[in-house]
Amino acid sequence: MTVAVELPNFVKRMVCFMPILAKWLPGDISGDKEFKEIVTDGLRIFNTITTKHSKSRIASQPRDFVDALMDEVDATTDLNSDFHASRDPINPILFDMLSAAVETTGSSLEWIVLYLSHYPEIQEKLQVEVSQLIGTERLSQISDRAGMPYVQAFIQEVFRIAPPTPFGFHMAVEKAEFRGHTYRIVLEKKLPSLEGRILGNYHSPEFQIKFLKSASFHNFGSKPPLPPT
Structure with a gap:
């Protein structure tokens, strides 16, 4: 067996x-042939989307992300740019967005809804902060982020306790000290737990509900930790 x-x-x-x-x-x-078939089917779908946009779009008046991409390609003259038309960049970008963003975003939103339903008192605090800053007369925008520290802390806590891509995390091989913090090995095995996508036991009683500096949240991935605020 x-x-x-x-x-x-x-x-x-x-x-x-x-x-x-x-x-x-x-x-x-x-599984190589199956993977190639999946990629081919995906590119066929994106070809249909881009063809429809090409026939109906008005330059410099983007209706959505695809139109904006086409405007960028039209305006790019640098042969070394990733957006140059010779590289045919639109379909690969759309494929990356679908394959890399849909599942992780959906998974994160599921965990957010789950924890909000289990902790209504936290949900109420989040609602108060959002209502005080944004109100009910407009939609939120990226500039509102700095004014909602509790919302940011909640999202970071969800990422900590239920990371959407647990297999992408590095594994600590020994206890480490960094900026006054002690990082202990939380994995008993070399692979993360498949139950609940939780790496080890993150429900330690040592964790209290309090604000920490942004740099204490280590976003292991494509960018460095956020600077202290």
């Missing part, structure tokens, strides 16, 4: 490093 499970996994890992192996493997044991 172990061999039956491990062999396909081993083959898939090998194909990731040497894609040419997929040509000689029987069937689709590596």
Whole structure:
């Protein structure tokens, strides 16, 4: 049973490093053909979207993100730019947005709704802060972010306790000290827990409901921690 499970996994890992192996493997044991079909279907959908936009758009009057992308491509003359028309950038960007943003955004929103329903007192505090700053006569905008520290703290706490991409996190191999904080190993195994997508036990009684500096929230990913405020 172990061999039956491990062999396909081993083959898939090998194909990731040497894609040419997929040509000689029987069937689709590596999953390479299925993946290519998914990508092809996705690009076909995006081709339909971009074709419709090309026929109906008015330059410099974007109706949505696709129109804005087309305006950027039209205005780009630098051959080295990622937005130059020769690179055909629109469909790959749309595909990246769908594959990389939809699941993680949806997962985060699900966890936010879950915790709001379980902690109505927190929900009330969030509503008060939003109502005081924004009111009911307008929609929120990015400039409102700095004026809603409690909302930001709540979102960061959701990311901490239920990270949307747990397998993307680095694993601590030993206890570390950084800027006066002690980071202990919270994983008993090398892989995160699949139950609830929670890395270890984050329900420690040591965590109190209090504001911390933004830099204490380490956004492991594509950008450095936020500077202290």
